[in-house]
Amino acid sequence: MALTLMPNIPDPDGFYDELLHAHDALNDQESEAFNARLILILANHIGDRAVLRAALEAAK
Amino acid sequence: MVAKRYDTAFDLYPYAKVADQDAAPVRHPVVIVGGGPVGLSLALDLGKKGTPALVLDDHEGAGLGSKAICFAKRTLDIANRLGASQPMVDKGVVWNVGRVFHGDGKLFSFDLLPEAGHRNPAFINLQQPYFEKFLVDAIRTAQEAGAPIELRGSNCVTGLTRHDDYTTLDVDTPDGPYQIEADYLIACDGARSPIRDMMGLTFDGRVFEDNFLIADVRMKAAFPTERWFWFEPPFEHSGQSALLHKQPDDIWRIDFQLGWDIDRAKELDPDRIRARVDAMLSSQTGTVPDYDLVWTSIYTFQCRRMKKFRHGRVLFAGDSAHQVSPFGARGANSGVQDSENLAWKLDLVLKGLAPDRLLDSYATEREFGADENILNASRATDFMTPKSRVSQVFRNAVLTLAKDHAFARPLVNSGRLSVPCTYDGFAHFGPDGLDGPKGSRPGATCPDAPVTDGFLLDHLGDVFMVLGLGNATLSPVQMGAVPVQTLSIKAPSPELQERYLGRHKSGVYLIRPDQHVVARWAEFDAAAIKAAIATAIDKR
Ligand SMILES: Cc1cc2nc3c(=O)[nH]c(=O)nc-3n(C[C@H](O)[C@H](O)[C@H](O)COP(=O)(O)OP(=O)(O)OC[C@H]3O[C@@H](n4cnc5c(N)ncnc54)[C@H](O)[C@@H]3O)c2cc1C
Numbered sequence: 303m304a305l306t307l308m309p310n311i312p313d314p315d316g317f318y319d320e321l322l323h324a325h326d327a328l329n330d331q332e333s334e335a336f337n338a339r340l341i342l343i344l345a346n347h348i349g350d351r352a353v354l355r356a357a358l359e360a361a362k
Numbered sequence: 363m364v365a366k367r368y369d370t371a372f373d374l375y376p377y378a379k380v381a382d383q384d385a386a387p388v389r390h391p392v393v394i395v396g397g398g399p400v401g402l403s404l405a406l407d408l409g410k411k412g413t414p415a416l417v418l419d420d421h422e423g424a425g426l427g428s429k430a431i432c433f434a435k436r437t438l439d440i441a442n443r444l445g446a447s448q449p450m451v452d453k454g455v456v457w458n459v460g461r462v463f464h465g466d467g468k469l470f471s472f473d474l475l476p477e478a479g480h481r482n483p484a485f486i487n488l489q490q491p492y493f494e495k496f497l498v499d500a501i502r503t504a505q506e507a508g509a510p511i512e513l514r515g516s517n518c519v520t521g522l523t524r525h526d527d528y529t530t531l532d533v534d535t536p537d538g539p540y541q542i543e544a545d546y547l548i549a550c551d552g553a554r555s556p557i558r559d560m561m562g563l564t565f566d567g568r569v570f571e572d573n574f575l576i577a578d579v580r581m582k583a584a585f586p587t588e589r590w591f592w593f594e595p596p597f598e599h600s601g602q603s604a605l606l607h608k609q610p611d612d613i614w615r616i617d618f619q620l621g622w623d624i625d626r627a628k629e630l631d632p633d634r635i636r637a638r639v640d641a642m643l644s645s646q647t648g649t650v651p652d653y654d655l656v657w658t659s660i661y662t663f664q665c666r667r668m669k670k671f672r673h674g675r676v677l678f679a680g681d682s683a684h685q686v687s688p689f690g691a692r693g694a695n696s697g698v699q700d701s702e703n704l705a706w707k708l709d710l711v712l713k714g715l716a717p718d719r720l721l722d723s724y725a726t727e728r729e730f731g732a733d734e735n736i737l738n739a740s741r742a743t744d745f746m747t748p749k750s751r752v753s754q755v756f757r758n759a760v761l762t763l764a765k766d767h768a769f770a771r772p773l774v775n776s777g778r779l780s781v782p783c784t785y786d787g788f789a790h791f792g793p794d795g796l797d798g799p800k801g802s803r804p805g806a807t808c809p810d811a812p813v814t815d816g817f818l819l820d821h822l823g824d825v826f827m828v829l830g831l832g833n834a835t836l837s838p839v840q841m842g843a844v845p846v847q848t849l850s851i852k853a854p855s856p857e858l859q860e861r862y863l864g865r866h867k868s869g870v871y872l873i874r875p876d877q878h879v880v881a882r883w884a885e886f887d888a889a890a891i892k893a894a895i896a897t898a899i900d901k902r
Contacts, residue, residue: 307767314772315741318756322744325752333752360767 305356364420364518364534371491374423374498377516383540387530390416391712393544395519395531395557397421399430399490400680400697401550402497406444407705409511410504411824413712416542417511418533420518423498424491428576428657431487431609432691434780436807437698438482439877443823446500447482450493454486455608460589462774464761466596470771471588474779479857480810481817485779487609490694522547522560522676529675546708547676550701555682561673567666567736570687570743571622572602574661577635579614581653583643591776593746593761597641599634603746603776604642613656616642619746626660663687663743665736671700672725679704684732686739689746689777696735699782700728706824706875715844716899723790723900731783738778745775782807785878790898795883795890799864808877811858813851818858821849823877826895831858833868834886841895874898 311317325333345354375397382388392408394401397419405415433450441447461471476484501511520539521532529547533540549557558565590606595618597604605617618638620629628634635658640650667684671677680697704724710716748754763770785791785805794804801809811818822829825845830836836848854863863869870887872880872894881894896902 307769309769309772311769311772315738315775315778318745318760318773318775319741322753322756325750328752330751337752360763 303350303353305353305360307360364516364536366421368421369426370421370423371426371489372423372495374495375417375419375513375515376422377514377536379535379537380514382542383535383537387541387543389528389543389545390414391545392416392548392708393418393529393531393542393546394548394550395419396550396552396680396682397494397513397515398550398552398680398697399493399497399694400701401548402494402501403440403444403698404548404550404679404701404705405511405513406446406497406501406504406509407702408709409501409509410444411705411709412510413709414510415512416544417513418517418519418531419513419515422515424494426491426657428578428615428659429490430493430688430691430694431489431607431615432695432779433486433488433493434691434695435476435480435482435484436780436782437695438486439807439810439819440698440702441497441500442481442819443877444497444500445503446496449496449499450488451482451486453492453496453610454488455587455610456483456486457587457589457608458484459586460591462764462776463590463592463595464765465592465594467765469761469764469774472771479812479855481819482810485691487607487615489609489611489613492610493694519551519556522557524561524674524676527675545675545712548704548708549676549678549682550680550697551682553681553685555678557676558668558678558682561676563668563673565666565668565685567664567685568740569662569664570747572662572743572747573620573622573624573626573629574663575601575618575620575629575635575638576657576659576661577616577618577639577655578609578657579616579639579653580612580656581614581643581651582612583614583651583653585614593776595642595645597638597645600638600641605776606642614653620660624660629660630658632658665740665743667729667732667736670725671728671732672721677704677721677724679728683728684736686735687743688739689742690735690739690779691777692735692739692780695780696731699731700724702876703728710844710899713843715842716901720900723788727785727788727790730785730788734783735780742775742777790900791878791880792894792897793881793883793890795881796866796869797864798866798869798882799861802862802871802879802882804879804881806879808871808873808879809861811861812855813858814855819877822873823875825875826880826898827871827873828886828891829862829871829873830886831863831869831871832866834870836870836886837888839888839891839895841892844895844899846895872898
């Protein structure tokens, strides 16, 4: 499977809102830690090492 | 005496003394306070249905200055039903392409790519005073044809007394005060609604801690007819974001997002404004075109609404009931939807064809609409003005990714342009007896589509319509004195087929006077249709 870089999230505004709201009560340090946990969870869900490597590249 | 709070762009309803002023309080079925887009469209809609509408406004025409410029398809469809849309579309600037910039660079452009087969474009840009003038022109035409509409300029409402089934108003005029009575009072008196204050009602919500400098400039420049939006614009002192958008008459709307702690007087200094505008206009071409500053002002924006839009015999519509930040053009556009929702209900109630409680559904439906608009406007404002460090980080990550990766573009939010809400699951709709296309399900506004003699929407609205498509065979539907018409289209155009039938060969739709779908079925069934109309007008 190739890395998807085309729109793939239904209701993007709703998702973005939820993502930011998840940080509501957090200070900067807690937010950073939250983001790290979130990345690790999503990475595990993806699983495919080639896809993860492509994502690391795209985020550069 | 009536104080002048603003100058007018067009004088539309000059003061004239009327007999009511020398009489004991005269009773009117509907008094509308406020002759903005909402009050005018309501009066026109009611009057065309034969229900008398009296509009009181403390000025004599459309206010001058920067207000709404972006009018959505739904508003044009409503104006079309009211016979007012042609001059709007003729005068307006149609646009489809938007460009988004971040700092020095262009991120991407988008095309609204309006679906083909609709009478009206997705959006036009038109200065609000023109919109109001064209409504008044249509009111004058309707009056000549006998519509019972009256506009009274320089009539300022200064007080009210509520009774069980009517309201008494104190009205000031250049000839002194008088009183009138209203069976139903509709407050379309704008965001600062004096009626709301007189009734001691609150207007709660969020104030966005930001100031926007809005400049309307006149120039003859060969800029394309596109919406240009900058995040973190590279030009000096231009703040967090900037917008450039074309209006008719060689006028361009320019917005600069300045932040919260500003010196308003200093920011309004014409030299300072010109420096900013120069920088913006030359950023793409390197040269500054000739231009004049036509109007400049600084706004703060809020998103708030009244808890309830109905208080007995007093109903609130438009900005008096709800206010949104303008990124998404949902103010006037949603207000005109309020007036359309209210008009047919008031008309039926006043003619004794529906119970007064039908007006409760105006409030519940439009409160829902307001929430949807506020949600969208708040999200856009939050994206443009990140409130915390982490939201700033995500916002900038989205912008950075959007340049190269399509997936991030739907997340870029400089305003989601106004579309009407769908009343999913509301009490006055249903059933859905056709497993048909989603876009025309009960609660939705009717999608437009070509028919042999023009467009579908030209044939819908004003009264309840039974629309039979394909193989469906219709008979007339009698619902007492409630007007119901039938329309049969045996050979639907491909667009009509796709938008209303999908894979089906036949379908029957019941459509409200405001062009929202009430219910739909595979076949004609008179009893089912009558039951659905009874539900729609709250006749138990
Ligand atoms: C900068 C800016 C940009 C905007 N852009 C857009 C856009 O692109 N698209 C969009 O849809 N909306 C936009 N809006 C919002 C739009 O202007 C409003 O939503 C719209 O004017 C609301 O109409 P209304 O009829 O409810 O109220 P108003 O237009 O405010 O009209 C109220 C009327 O009531 C009268 N009145 C008040 N008090 C009394 C009294 N005591 N007695 C008698 N009469 C009274 C007033 O004089 C006025 O004529 C914008 C607003 C701003 C400020």
